[in-house]
Amino acid sequence: MDSPISAALVSWGNAWLTGHVGLDEAVDRVERVAGPQVVEVGDPPAETTLRAFLVDQRIEGLSSFRLALPIPGDPLGLTGPPAFNGGAIDAGQAAIAVLPGRCVGLVPSPDRRGSSYSGIRWTATEASATVPDLPSLAEAEHMLTAAIRSATEALLAVDGPAQGFPSLDDTEDTLAPGYPGRAHRVGALAARLSLALRLADERGLTSGQLGTRSEALRELDRAVRRARVAAHHAIVESGQPQI
Template sequence: MHPESPVCAALVAWGNAWLAGHVGLDEAVDHVEAIGGPAVVGEVPLRRYLANLRSDRLGELRLALPAPGDPLGLSGPPSFNSAAVDAGQAAIAVLPDRCLGLVPSLDLRGSSYVGVRLDVQETGPARQDLPSVAEAERELSEAMRSATQALTSVDGPAQGRPEHVTQGGELAPGYPGRAHRVSALATRLGAVLRLAEERGLTSGQLAAGGAALRELDRAVRRAVVAAHHAIFEPVRNEQGR
């Protein structure tokens, strides 16, 4: 599963909206499968798997967007962390007595069937050191200012970015306005970063802006994760930043 595919982001956003009572299970799963095709966990259809987790008192879904050297959202074991880093993403189901990690891969059967298979294993406790959406927004703004020169040195506008990258910024009903705003901005910046990588930076650009771009990439991933968890944050005044 390509790291840019927002399957886990969609699963977390729409799954949490379902758990919070804003959408039905069918609508949530339909949105996930609109991105990646039919989804199964092992051999169990995603719809049935989520219903079973709800019976086991599933509390929330969390998003992990790790990169090599930055296990964002992961808490082990090493086999799960390694699979999630390879995929560039994972979803974590938080239950009262355990957490289950789901890592997506392409499910190819025959010449025409394309779907998503989610491999599941038990994980460590949910990470509590992840930023709030307000904290992530501040980090993203600071990283964006630092990286402006490096980004603007890439000739040409951000055109032709994959459509599925844009979809990654979409949250579900029930999320606060700030979360929608932060997720959309982070997704646009992520697309610009990928465009810079595709076009290539000169050695001089890398020397001048490489560190800033790496920090922006980290801030983008933290912002997307924070936005996808914001549905369960305490309600705050939007003006109280």
């Protein structure tokens, strides 16, 4: 999915859970990203609205959301079980609702009904309560800076068509109120680079040039995804001074 809907749910969900925005505002901002949203829960599956799902989970002790941005070979943010991991990897994203002693994994998919309705359907399944091994915001920012420098050096050595890199004004910082300034800064840079990676144009390059650039972009993508995850978790980090 091209839509950053999992990031939006994690950002605004955490802002709601930490008291920086109300539930109605949080749901409204998430639905602005990709339209109306429903959650499929239970077995047999039953459909409920995103707002009702959040209220129910809050009653059960929902304390925070985590973001997963996995790709094949790099299950970033995932700790199982395999059924949830597989769905999240196929979607390229997921949100994990953290409750006392357990987690609920939420995998988004397009929800189209007829010619006019277009939204998101979240499939809720049990997820492992194991905390994933993720970098802190400071570590992720350092990794991203190093990856940018390395990728720039590699790409400058490759002749070929110029790439279109969007300015910061062309990308949206999806973080909600309550996040530290450093998280907004890292999140905005990661969002810009994520868009640049999607716009990368391979036409007109030789196989050798493609290999050089592919490796550089692969490492940059890895750092970008970690920076986005770390930025979206920063609001619930404890004992981590932010500037």
